[in-house]
Amino acid sequence: MEVFFEKNVVNENIDRHKKRNVVxxxxxxxxxxxxxxxxxxxxxxxxxxVDQGAWAVVLSIFSSLIIIAPxxxxxxxxxxxxxxxxxxxxxYIAGDVxxxxxxxxRKKRKKFTEFSVSAISELGILESENFERYNxxxxxxxxxxxxxxxxxxxxxxxxxxxxxxxxxxxxxEEFLLALRKALPMSVLDGSVKKILHEAxxxxxxx
Numbered sequence: 001m002e003v004f005f006e007k008n009v010v011n012e013n014i015d016r017h018k019k020r021n022v023v024x025x026x027x028x029x030x031x032x033x034x035x036x037x038x039x040x041x042x043x044x045x046x047x048x049x050v051d052q053g054a055w056a057v058v059l060s061i062f063s064s065l066i067i068i069a070p071x072x073x074x075x076x077x078x079x080x081x082x083x084x085x086x087x088x089x090x091x092y093i094a095g096d097v098x099x100x101x102x103x104x105x106r107k108k109r110k111k112f113t114e115f116s117v118s119a120i121s122e123l124g125i126l127e128s129e130n131f132e133r134y135n136x137x138x139x140x141x142x143x144x145x146x147x148x149x150x151x152x153x154x155x156x157x158x159x160x161x162x163x164x165x166x167x168x169x170x171x172x173e174e175f176l177l178a179l180r181k182a183l184p185m186s187v188l189d190g191s192v193k194k195i196l197h198e199a200x201x202x203x204x205x206x
Contacts, residue, residue, distance in 0.1 A: 003182040004093065005091075005182075006090065006091070006093075007090070007091040007172070007174070007175045008089075009090070009145075009169075009170050010088060011087065011147040011148065012148055014085075014105075014106065020085075021085070024078050024081055024085075025082060027078050028078040031071040031074035031075045031078070035068060038067050038068050082104075083104050083105075086106075087147055088102075088147060089102055089103065089112065089145045089146070091175070093117065093178055093182050096118055097115075097116065100113045100143075100169070102145070113143055113145070113167065115160050116160075117183065120158045121157050122134075122157040123156055123188055124154060124190075125153070125171075125192060126153045126155060128191040130189055134157055134166050141166070142166050142168070143165060144168050145167060145168065145169045146169055151172075152171045154169060154170075154192070155167065155169075176195060
């Protein structure tokens with residue numbers, strides 16, 4: 001059965017920690033400015049003493065690297081923090097295609113992963129025993145596509161071109177119902193079947 005579904009995962013911490021994000025971004029910008037100034041100083045005033053022998057050249061390059069290393073490290077660290085802490089995700093099921101898009105700072109969008117629905121071997125909840133087994137397997141590549149730790153977290157175990165992968169994402173009842181329509185029952189872990197069964201009972205009572 002072809003299913004078309006979209007789920008937007010909103011990162012609640014972006015609005016909750018606006019001041020933190022501003023501070024991190026300011027530090028990153030200051031680090032970029034410092035790096036530019038240091039590079040300008042090195043190129044304009046220090047230069048490379050090519051006429052003073054190989055050791056002088058090596059020492060000059062080494063000292064230059066020491067000078068520019070801190071701002072470079074700061075730029076990398078705070079860029080990574082901003083990307084990780086301000087990431088949101090969109091999940092799509094379009095026929096036999098399962099796609100995850102990553103949204104950074106609510107501006108930049110990029111494809112996080114995409115695979116065939118038929119490549120999915122198992123869908124379950126993180127609290128299940130099967131997840132622990134997959135997570136302990138070092139041959140399986142882990143993909144984290146969630147941003148709210150207090151949400152219902154699940155996993156999708158799939159294989160693409162012989163590579164085994166474990167995608168961790170945020171679930172809700174609507175998303176699980178769409179996945180149930182797209183996947184054979186044999187793919188659903190007992191933990192998911194239990195949630196769907198309880199949801200069906202709740203709907204019958206209401």
